[in-house]
Amino acid sequence: MRAIRTRIVAALVLRSAIAALLFAMLLAGCHRGTRADAPLTVVTLNLWHDKQDWPHRQDLIVAGLQAQSPDVILLQEVLQDAGLPNQAATLAERLGYRYRFFSVDPPDRARRYGNAILTRAEPLATHEIKLAPLDDYRNAGHVLADIGGRRISIYVTHLHHTAEGGAIRARQVEDLLAFVAATRGDAPVLIGGDFNTRADAPELKPLADAFVDAYATAHPGEDVDAPERSTLNTHAGHAPLRIDHVFFPRDAFRIDDARIILDRADANGAWPSDHYGVRVRLLPR
CATH class of the missing domain: 1.20.5 (Single alpha-helices involved in coiled-coils or other helix-helix interfaces)
Incomplete structure (x- = not known):
């Protein structure tokens, strides 16, 4: 038994x-x-450094980003100073991301200004470059990250700002593309940030020839540069222009959706930033 x-x-x-x-x-x-x-979701946002009520704006930005839950966050006009912790570090801590900050200011300086990339996983590699001319204080940053089991080379930048500065932006785009070629490896590429001009501007043509403007691709046949598509916050006194972009290689991704976010004031009339964010959702090919 x-x-x-x-x-x-x-x-x-x-x-x-x-x-x-x-x-x-x-x-x-x-x-x-x-x-x-799985889709790959990217948000780019110019933070407007510490203008107006940063602690309150920070809460609005955190809430907006939590609602989107992006895989990658690209930030421009990131500031740190005596009494002001690095804004990218603060947002990363509150959102549960890792971050890399890129600045032309020396690391030992209290006040540093630049761009940042936030990812959920610890970056596998990171690089940065100063963009010419050096007295324009512009840079580009790179993070190689594992997202959903796929390595992605992610870039953030913020180009020269004056309307008459097309030639300066053209030189910066040349530097940016050389930087991408030198650091991307065999990973697919995402490039985003504040380009301070339309995606179809002549100075961005070398970039647009190699990569695809995500927002325009998501809205075929539409006037994607109409005033209502502005990424500059006209309520903060800006003229309506779509200058914040995400570019991707057509052979690596296909567009699922792209929209403007963080484009509403709260009940008290406070805005998250003087730019709106752009959220892009891509699908792998």
Whole structure:
């Protein structure tokens, strides 16, 4: 009788082990499929450094980004100073991201200004470059990150700001593309930030020839540079212009959606920034 019970128990244990193995394999297969098809969501936002009520604006930005839950956040006009912790570090801590900050200011200086990239996972590699002319204090930053099991080379920049500065921006785009070529490796590329001009501006043509303007691709046949598509906050006194962009390679991704976000004031009339954010959702090819 004891031998029969032993055989029954062994059979039940074996059956449970097989069921557990099959269930694990099913979950793994579903997980792989989900990861392969999962969208990649990117947000770019100019923070407006510490203008107006930064602590309150910070709360608005955090709430807006939490609602979007992006895989990648690109920030411009990031500031740190005596008494002001690095804004990218603060946002990363509150949102649960890792961050890399890029500045032309020396690391030992109290006041530093620049751009940042936030990702959920610790970056695998990072680089930065100063953009010419050096007295324009512009740079570009790079992070190689694993997102959903796929390595992505992510770039952020903020180009020269004057309307008559097209030639300066053209030189900066040349530097940016050389930087991308030198650091991207074999990973697909995302480039975003505040370009201070339309995506179809002549000075951005070398960039637009190699990469795709995500927002325009998501809205074919529409006037994507109409005043109502401005990424500059006209309520803060700006003329309506779409100058904040995300570019991607057509052979690596296809567009799923792109929209302007953080474009509403709160009940007291406070705005998250003097720019609106741009959220892009891409699907892998």
